[in-house]
Amino acid sequence: MDLLKEIQKTELGALVELRRVCEKNNIRYFLAQGTLIGAARERGFIPWDDDVDVILPDKDLKRLIEIFPREADGKYMITNHNIESHYPLSWPKIRIKNTLSRPIVYKDIPINWGMCIDLFPIYSVSDNPLLRKLEIGFFKIARKALLSEMTRYEDGRDIITRLFEKIPIRVRHRLMNTSAKIFGRHGDDTEYVYVICKGGSMVKRDVIFGKEQKLTFEGLSYPVPSDYDGFLRAQFGDYMTPPPENERKGHDMRLGEIEWRLSD
Numbered sequence: 389m390d391l392l393k394e395i396q397k398t399e400l401g402a403l404v405e406l407r408r409v410c411e412k413n414n415i416r417y418f419l420a421q422g423t424l425i426g427a428a429r430e431r432g433f434i435p436w437d438d439d440v441d442v443i444l445p446d447k448d449l450k451r452l453i454e455i456f457p458r459e460a461d462g463k464y465m466i467t468n469h470n471i472e473s474h475y476p477l478s479w480p481k482i483r484i485k486n487t488l489s490r491p492i493v494y495k496d497i498p499i500n501w502g503m504c505i506d507l508f509p510i511y512s513v514s515d516n517p518l519l520r521k522l523e524i525g526f527f528k529i530a531r532k533a534l535l536s537e538m539t540r541y542e543d544g545r546d547i548i549t550r551l552f553e554k555i556p557i558r559v560r561h562r563l564m565n566t567s568a569k570i571f572g573r574h575g576d577d578t579e580y581v582y583v584i585c586k587g588g589s590m591v592k593r594d595v596i597f598g599k600e601q602k603l604t605f606e607g608l609s610y611p612v613p614s615d616y617d618g619f620l621r622a623q624f625g626d627y628m629t630p631p632p633e634n635e636r637k638g639h640d641m642r643l644g645e646i647e648w649r650l651s652d
Contacts, residue, residue, distance in 0.1 A: 476537035488649035
């Protein structure tokens with residue numbers, strides 16, 4: 389079996405465990421991004437994909453972060469910036485312990501770099517267009533501040549990015565947590581939600597939370613957004629037509645060289 393197939397098999401195990409924990413504890417989640425495209429088009433992994441993407445309502449994601457350490461198999465861990473102080477991303481991940489998936493450029497960031505599932509929050513946003521714009525704008529500032537833990541290792545950074553890098557870690561964390569609290573003031577009846585995958589996109593709530601839908605992914609049934617076709621077309625266009633062969637790349641091709649280790 390080639391490396392990519394082994395990577396997919398290992399990450400599928402983490403997705404199956406996430407499914408078990410979520411179903412046991414009534415936690416809402418949905419396949420998203422390339423994983424959702426794979427379910428819709430391939431009934432499994434896109435042949436060249438090397439990660440798994442899931443979206444969850446912010447309230448459910450908070451419950452998952454609390455429950456997962458005691459409910460999940462010990463080979464997995466859940467992490468975010470509140471758990472690992474140098475964690476640079478605005479969304480949590482489930483990591484597979486004793487594995488490695490680390491872009492070499494970031495090798496000095498002292499976090500767990502195990503193979504992972506991305507857990508993107510779905511935030512309720514204000515029905516007031518101006519307030520909604522301010523909420524999302526504040527989140528983007530907080531996200532960029534948190535990301536500076538990674539960008540400091542990259543070349544060609546602009547002056548704004550360099551300024552963010554000067555902000556103390558505890559302040560960056562406070563910004564992100566404050567942004568989440570602002571979103572969290574809203575209930576589950578706002579017209580729009582903000583999904584932070586693929587750079588962030590605002591969609592009508594019913595696109596995700598309308599009639600229950602499920603699709604098969606690698607032999608098991610998983611929840612997907614209610615209007616998953618509209619959800620994907622808004623982000624990817626004609627997702628049912630595979631891209632040209634020269635664009636069929638996993639994250640290892642986009643991020644540069646990655647160190648992979650499937651187990652000790």
